[in-house]
Amino acid sequence: MTGLDALPPGASVRGRADGFADYLVGPASRRRLITDRFIETFEAWGYGFMVTPLIEPLDTIAAGVGGAQQSALFRFMDSDGALLALVGERTVSVARVVATQLHEGPFPLRLCYAGSVLRNRALNAGRRRESLQAGCELIGADGLAADAECIALAAAALERGGVEHIQVDVGHADFIPGLLDSAGLDATAREEVLAALARRDLVAVESALEGTDAADAERRLLLAFPTLRGGREILDTAAGGLRGERPNRALEELAQLWDLLDAHAITDRVHLDLGAVRDWDYYTGPTFEVFSVDSGFALGSGGRYDALLSRFGVPLPATGFVLHVDRCHDSIVRRTGALPERTVLHVSWERDAHADALELARDLRRRGVACACDLAAGGDGGVQVSTSGVRWSHGGHEEHGSIDAAVFALGSGTP
Amino acid sequence: MKGLRIALPGGTLFESACSLLNAAGVARLDPARFERELSVRDKDDVYVKVRPTDVPVYVEMGGCECGIVGKDVLWESSRECYELADLGFGGCRLVLAAPRDSALARGVWPQSLRVATKYPVSARRFFAARSLNVVVIRLHGSVELAPLTGLADCVLDITATGRTLAANNLVEVVEAGTSTARLIANHAALKTRNESVGALAAALRRAAAERLTAGAA
Numbered sequence: 001m002t003g004l005d006a007l008p009p010g011a012s013v014r015g016r017a018d019g020f021a022d023y024l025v026g027p028a029s030r031r032r033l034i035t036d037r038f039i040e041t042f043e044a045w046g047y048g049f050m051v052t053p054l055i056e057p058l059d060t061i062a063a064g065v066g067g068a069q070q071s072a073l074f075r076f077m078d079s080d081g082a083l084l085a086l087v088g089e090r091t092v093s094v095a096r097v098v099a100t101q102l103h104e105g106p107f108p109l110r111l112c113y114a115g116s117v118l119r120n121r122a123l124n125a126g127r128r129r130e131s132l133q134a135g136c137e138l139i140g141a142d143g144l145a146a147d148a149e150c151i152a153l154a155a156a157a158l159e160r161g162g163v164e165h166i167q168v169d170v171g172h173a174d175f176i177p178g179l180l181d182s183a184g185l186d187a188t189a190r191e192e193v194l195a196a197l198a199r200r201d202l203v204a205v206e207s208a209l210e211g212t213d214a215a216d217a218e219r220r221l222l223l224a225f226p227t228l229r230g231g232r233e234i235l236d237t238a239a240g241g242l243r244g245e246r247p248n249r250a251l252e253e254l255a256q257l258w259d260l261l262d263a264h265a266i267t268d269r270v271h272l273d274l275g276a277v278r279d280w281d282y283y284t285g286p287t288f289e290v291f292s293v294d295s296g297f298a299l300g301s302g303g304r305y306d307a308l309l310s311r312f313g314v315p316l317p318a319t320g321f322v323l324h325v326d327r328c329h330d331s332i333v334r335r336t337g338a339l340p341e342r343t344v345l346h347v348s349w350e351r352d353a354h355a356d357a358l359e360l361a362r363d364l365r366r367r368g369v370a371c372a373c374d375l376a377a378g379g380d381g382g383v384q385v386s387t388s389g390v391r392w393s394h395g396g397h398e399e400h401g402s403i404d405a406a407v408f409a410l411g412s413g414t415p
Numbered sequence: 416m417k418g419l420r421i422a423l424p425g426g427t428l429f430e431s432a433c434s435l436l437n438a439a440g441v442a443r444l445d446p447a448r449f450e451r452e453l454s455v456r457d458k459d460d461v462y463v464k465v466r467p468t469d470v471p472v473y474v475e476m477g478g479c480e481c482g483i484v485g486k487d488v489l490w491e492s493s494r495e496c497y498e499l500a501d502l503g504f505g506g507c508r509l510v511l512a513a514p515r516d517s518a519l520a521r522g523v524w525p526q527s528l529r530v531a532t533k534y535p536v537s538a539r540r541f542f543a544a545r546s547l548n549v550v551v552i553r554l555h556g557s558v559e560l561a562p563l564t565g566l567a568d569c570v571l572d573i574t575a576t577g578r579t580l581a582a583n584n585l586v587e588v589v590e591a592g593t594s595t596a597r598l599i600a601n602h603a604a605l606k607t608r609n610e611s612v613g614a615l616a617a618a619l620r621r622a623a624a625e626r627l628t629a630g631a632a
Contacts, residue, residue, distance in 0.1 A: 167607055169606050199498075200495065200496065200497045200498060200602075201498040202497065202498055202499055202500070203498050203499075203500065203501045203597060204498070206501075227609070227613050229606075229609055271606070271609075273606065289606070291603045291606050291607045292603075292607070293607045293608070295477060295603055296476055296478075296601045296602070296603050296604065297477065297602065297603055298602065298603060
């Protein structure tokens with residue numbers, strides 16, 4: 001019998017659910033550090049940190065997100081039979097808090113959060129079902145300046161978190177639906193094209209447009225869809241021959257947004273992306289995604305969602321974004337290789353020197369140097385401090401170098 | 416990082432995929448090289464030959480920026496990739512086929528049906544629109560044996576020429592879909608490597624269209 005024929009004794013109690021992860025020493029603190037830097041940046045921009053629960057009533061979530069997202073939630077029953085779910089994102093929770101507790105403002109409200117989100121989706125190698133997200137919501141501001149602030153803040157936070165070479169793609173949720181309206185397509189063809197776009201199946205977009213009487217300018221744009229990217233100049237290219245009011249208004253808003261992003265001094269990292277495929281039922285204005293060449297997934301995404309708050313009874317405009325901490329961590333590791341761990345000094349002591357050792361440890365910690373003190377005597381001369389092969393003595397055997405030299409060498413404790 | 420990493424499907428589409436890349440002027444690939452090397456570097460690009468069902472996995476997870484794979488594989492895959500171009504080759508059809516002497520072969524649909532298939536996702540989608548009591552039996556090969564042995568009433572399978580079906584006394588009842596090879600791309604790569612990915616898509620589209628015209632002439 002090989003080990004694969006049956007579970008070894010005790011294995012059933014040692015299992016971990018698929019799609020979930022343990023983070024061990026190193027990755028766990030690095031992940032926390034990235035989150036901390038995101039939150040620090042959010043707070044530095046005036047966004048107040050808040051916490052929402054991991055569980056929400058299914059009805060609350062259903063008011064905010066569409067059917068496809070609802071079906072990907074972990075759902076269970078409350079003691080009174082009501083349905084609950086583990087949150088799949090946290091914007092809806094923030095919207096609920098604003099509608100019930102912060103509806104008197106003062107507006108605009110700047111809020112930020114960080115926490116786990118869960119998706120109960122098909123198990124596929126490499127896909128997480130629990131992930132850590134940090135995000136911001138700017139509520140009660142309808143101008144493009146609010147959208148620009150969110151984009152600039154997302155970029156600033158990612159860079160502060162250590163993600164290099166980011167690229168922000170800015171689109172508009174009304175452009176493609178507007179384009180389909182002004183193309184003069186009938187409802188069936190329109191639905192077909194939107195569904196194909198949502199599946200990211202451009203071959204199907206093409207065949208859905210074939211045989212329709214879509215106007216030339218619109219057809220040209222829909223077929224050129226993945227290449228509708230670039231700087232401000234693509235807006236003029238796109239506008240050529242476009243008659244519809246909706247797509248033209250979207251282009252006009254993107255032009256203004258570009259100028260605002262220029263004022264934020266981040267247009268060197270921004271592309272306008274007219275072909276961005278987003279959830280068109282949720283977003284109502286500018287949208288964006290942040291990428292890095294080190295990741296196959298978007299590291300952050302966001303946009304304007306003016307319709308959400310009204311579903312909670314407070315018709316307030318809103319814009320915001322979320323950053324995916326785990327993907328950011330993956331992309332940093334991919335660029336820099338294994339991450340350095342915090343150096344921890346090891347304090348050992350010989351008989352009678354325990355109090356000296358503890359005093360030294362207190363002193364080191366005051367100076368910001370991490371250290372762990374032996375629990376039993378074992379040193380060979382007073383008190384000794386060691387780290388990865390280097391050893392210093394405290395009192396007596398100065399030939400090994402002094403503690404002060406060690407502290408100096410370690411700087412603030414993070415070499 | 417200049418070039419792209421491109422996943423190619425092993426199996427029936429492999430040689431055609433290589434020759435289309437060559438015809439498009441994108442690469443000069445010798446299919447035999449892949450028997451000796453796990454990954455082949457050509458110009459700035461790197462090509463890997465993987466199982467067809469693994470192509471969308473490599474592309475979604477960012478292991479490769481682009482891939483070539485049959486639409487039939489994409490039907491079954493829940494991976495999120497951009498499908499950029501129909502490459503025209505590797506044409507085949509997904510059909511429901513039943514034994515020649517069955518009622519189903521004469522177009523009479525029974526109340527309940529056991530279907531053997533390697534395409535369970537497509538099968539569920541195909542039957543979702545029909546009010547039948549269907550049991551989908553997922554097999555990994557030689558599905559045409561299932562009706563012969565009584566395991567299933569019919570099969571939902573890919574056919575290119577129809578010869579295998581005929582050899583096993585099966586006749587086509589209805590076509591569920593048609594498939595050709597597709598160029599797929601990773602979501603982030605489409606944004607961060609837009610020019611390279613766009614150039615690859617344009618070159619392959621052009622070569623596929625030229626092939627089509629040459630074939631028609």
